Amino acid sequence: MAGYAVYRLPKEEKCTFMMQAESVPLHLESCQEFDGHSGFVIAPFVVSDDKPIVLLQPETTNIYGSVGEIPADVAEMIDKMSMLDAVSADDEASGAERKHYSHDFRNCHDRLVSGAFRKIVLARMSAETVSCEKSPFALFRQACEMYPRMFVALFSTSRSGTWLMATPEVLLEQEGDAWHTIALAGTMQLEGDALLFDVPLGNGCGSLSPDNCPAWSDKNIQEQRYVATYIKECIGRFSHDVSEAGPCTARAGNLVHLRSDFRFALEEGAGIGRLLDMLHPTPAVCGLPKKETFDFIVRNEHTPRGYYSGFAGPLDVCGRTNLYVSLRCMYIRDSRNFHLYAGGGLLQDSVEEQEWNETEAKMETMRKILNH
Structure with missing residues (x-):
């Protein structure tokens, strides 16, 4: 069987299940090849022969309330279609993750201090084992229940393997002639009453710091401004009608981020493929300058990212496009073994222990599902 995707958009109840079983998904080498296509996109951080952009073109699409x-037989089919690895004994020993992160942090920070980079995102992977078996569909169902504000997707193909994500970050949305993207960066972990505020998704931003939200640090504000400036410049090459709202404080689980919203109309003849090629990867998952930090990450980051910090979602399905950055995600190796991914933006004044703790907080999004 070729593959499937099941997903739920933020603040919606309905779930969509797509299955391609009679043919092989398209494998693309560039975002520019999207023009004229539709389906479910699974894109990696860096495209390679073994990690292509996968475009599911389903023969079956079912929408559930x-x-x-979702019927039990469909849930069972999802589990059976999941491409799971035979677990080998080559995973890192406990404690190695922290050592490798420290090495990578120093390597990145040296470039920031020297002025070669203005910002770079450092990512890491954590291998997690649970005591009782977890089915991919059960994890998806749990993610939907726990994270109603996020885009939740479970997808599996022979080339990508099986991934679950619960991400807050829009890469590109479209309905009719209306287009939307966001700049999401900066992170704080909040608890209890500090989370009792709301920023309506899709309705613009409120205040930078709600009354019950702690003030943002200069580092976080600067990091988010880098991302917002880059995204606005990208959109400006394809549209002369761009509106910006924010930044505001937006929730994602027990984390909050700084978010700016951009709404625009594409100029006639401008294709989504070229726009995506320009946007991805944004400084929220890569860095500035883009080419130099991207090349540095690919060459030097300890663990390859695979489909983490790529993007996924429906492309021109029922007249809508909803592509999200693949954050807060995990690779499902088998029913007890999982690879969790997280990253954080480094600036010249970043402190290693604080950045490590931020990645731990982001991994809690998936750990809570595994430990439920």
């Missing part, structure tokens, strides 16, 4: 309405 909620995750609870």
Whole structure:
């Protein structure tokens, strides 16, 4: 069987299941090849022969009123179609992750201090093992219940393997002639009453710091401004009608981020492929300058990212496009073994222990699902 995707958009109840079983998904070498296509996109951080852009072109698409309405036979089919690895004994020993992160941090920070980079995102992977078996569909259902504000997707193909994501970051949305993207960067972990505020998704931003939200540091504000400036410049090459709102404080689980919203109309003849090629990867997952930091990450980051910090979602399905950056995600190796991914933006004044703790907080999004 070729593959499937099941997903739920933020603040919606309905879930969409797509299956391609009679043919092989398209494998693309560049975002520019998207023009004229539709389906479910699974794009990696860096495209390679073994990690192509995968475009599911389903023969079957079913929409359910909620995750609870997905029939048992469909849930069973999802689990059976999941491409799971035979676990080998080559995973890192406990404690090695921290050592490798420290090495990578120093390597990145040296470039920031020297002025070669203004910002770079450092990512890491954590290998997690649970005591009882977890089915991919059960994890998806749990993610939908725990994270109603996020884009939740479970997808599996022979080339990508099986991934679950619960991400807050829009890469590109479209409905009719209306286009939308966001700049999301900066992170704080909040608890209890500090999370009792709301920023309506899709309705613009409120205040930078709600009354019950701690003030943002200069580092976080600067990091988010880098991302917002880059995204606005990219869009400006394809549109002369761009509106910006924000930044505001936006929730994602027990984390908050700084978010700016951009709405625009594409100029006639401008294709989504070229726009995506320009946007991805944004400084929120890569760095500035883009080419230099991207090349540095690919050459030097300890663990290859695979489909983490790429993007995924429906492309021109029922007249809508909803592509999200693949954050807060995990690679499902088998029913007990999982690879969790997270990263954080480094600036010249970044402190290693604080950045490590930020990645730990981001991994909690998936750990809570595994430990439920």
